[in-house]
Amino acid sequence: MEPTRISIRFCALDSDLTIASSDGVLFKVHHKNLxxxxxxxxSAEGATRPENGDEIVYLSETSDVLDLLFQYMYRQPQPELKDVEFSTFAGLAEAAEKYVVYSALGWCRMKMEESATTHPLQVLDYAVKHGHVDLANESAQQSMLSSVCGVAEAMDILEPSTFKKWILFQERWNKEKLEFFSIMVRYPEDIPLLQKCFAVPNPFRTFRKELEEAGYRNRTSRMITMKFIAEDTNCDSKDVDI
Structure with missing residues (x-):
């Protein structure tokens, strides 16, 4: 899209770098800051110099994302992110990784961690793409607990290679969960606890202590610590398949 307006926040008359967003907004910024x-x-040092005819650097990010990103490159309070829509924030997190904006990376990763329970598939895609292993494992587990994280949603959000791993992870998770509950149902004294487990999204964390005290320490640990790319196979007492 051809630029149609100039950013209200980034419109310095003495700017030496002009950047255009994907939705047609120009940002007049200072190369030194960036x-x-x-x-x-x-690497954009030679752009928008007088001898280059006021060349514009076109980026793939939207103006909302660039407006946030550039704020991390100036001496000013960092932007408040709590009211930013997740789609915009996710774009910021991707941009911070893409352009290696050090001042934004830590905040974005922390915010992504907070979003693992509400947007697990999007966070998983981000975490896998950028090598954040712990966050990938956590968000993969959270996606198993969400009613809106079905196969169709995962296929739409995840990269093909990540989607394939997610399908295998889902199969492993469901198999372990079914085996866990199938063992519990064989013990009459555990039926009340089993009923409680069915009533919450994440029984393995919610009732971890009770499950461990009932003799399912290893199986509970296996569900809680199941990795996106690995699996624990330890067993004990009632954990042994009958």
Whole structure:
């Protein structure tokens, strides 16, 4: 899209770098600021110089995302993210990783961790793409507990390679869960606890202590610590298949 307006926040008359968002907004920024905070933006040093005819650097991010991203590159309070829509924030997190904006990376990762329970598939896609192993494992588990994380949603959100691993993880999770509950139902004294487990999204964490005291320590631990790419196979007492 051809630029149609200039950013209200980033419109400095002495700017030496002009960047256009995917939705047609121009950002008049200072190369020095971007260079200090991002190795990637340093490569745009020759753009928008007078001898280059006021060349514009076109980026794939939206204006909402760039407006947040550039705020991390100036001496000012960092932007407040609590009221930012997740889709915009997810775009910011991707941009921070893509352009290696050091001042934003930590905040974005922390916010993504907080979003693992509400947007597990999106967080999983981000975590796998950028090598955040612990976050990938946590968000994969959270996706097993969400009623809106079906196969269709996963196929739409995840990269093909991640989707394939997610399907295998889902099969493993459901198999372990079914085996767990199938063993519990064989013990009359455990039926009340089993009924409680059916009533909550994540019984393995909610009733962890009770499950461990009932003799399911290893199986409970296996469900809680199941990795997106690994599986624990330890067994004990009632954990042994009958």
């Amino acid at each position: 260079e200090v905070h991002s190795d990637v933006f340093a």
